[in-house]
Amino acid sequence: MADVVMDQQQAASDTRDVTDLVLQDILAGVLLPGTWLKQIDLERRYKCTRPEVRRALDRLAQKRLVEHVPNRGYHVYEPDGRRAREVSEIRIILETAIAGTIVQNALPEDIDTLRTLAEHFDQMVLNGTMLELYEANLAFHRHLLVLGGNLELVDLITEIRQRTSSAPVSQWRTRARIEQSGRQHHMMIDAIAAGEAERLQELVRQHILQH
Template sequence: MTEETAAQDTATLARTIETDIYRGTLAPGMWLKQIDLEERYGCTRIALRHALEALQSRKLVQRVRNRGYYVPSMDDALVRDIMDARAKVETSIAEELVANVTDGMLARLSYLATIFADTVKTGTIREQDEANHAFHRELLKACHNQVIIEIIWDLRWRIPISVQRANNTPARMDRSAHEHFEMVEALRLKDAERLREVTARHVTLKDRGA
């Protein structure tokens, strides 16, 4: 195995573990026993160690000497900080999104906004999350700065679904669905200021009904 292949395998394993943390399979506060993870992911101890080190560098897991790794809990202050960081980054690209969005993208975004609204009414949490991500992936196609896109997704994945849902009442989920349509309309009108305002509200949960 070459160094490049090993690095790719480590990145893939780290991403798989990150997905399980995000979805709550590996829940906040859970200790990560290496032997269990090796069996779960079918990986070697060395590959697992490298993957956990990569996740530790991003604060997705923490290590206690002589005890191992665990998934850290998230307090309200940390969640607010992550959301605030997301809002700052995502609102900073409003002009670029408005400039680059195409009619085809607008049609696709309208369709995906409808799909998300439908899943809010009748879908599972997993379906809602996937529909929400599909909308935002399409939205970010209008951003040509791949580094910013990576930062946005890194921040989005920092807050597990279980933590997000603890703060999302049915009224808030309905509001999120409505905000997707507001974003599409702002893009259609080429109104960057309106897009910034809706995005900030959407990300930080401000001005939503309880």
């Protein structure tokens, strides 16, 4: 029984890129802001080689999730109020801008898919891990954005969302807010189904700001 679990973990750490593993641990709050990421530790933790660790750290530094101090090492970025506010503002600009297109493009089957994803999110709130919840949320928003018809924009928003590394711990902690997010998902779908673009815009704005 324990072997099965071990195999899954092993398979996961073999298959997925080390960069993603470190990224998820930062996003999940396992690696707290300010933590120094020593190469030897990561090497052992993720069962990988030195060059792999260094490539991962360099990529995360490019994404500005960790900071690189020459001859000192890499550490997880401290939460920055100004940056968080600015990123939220950018997200609002981008995600409200395509609200109209989303409403126009959405077919009945798209609305069904969104409803399913929103319900899946609700279920993960009840009995799912933090990571599963995070991914369910991502899946919903991704499908929503794809309706905007601009694939480049979908990638960009997904990328930007990761820049608020300190987000998961500080912003997802209260159960009330998570449940509120779940309700908002359904309200957004309602607005799309009703063809009300402006209401969708307002909902998206509130959804981003409440975080």
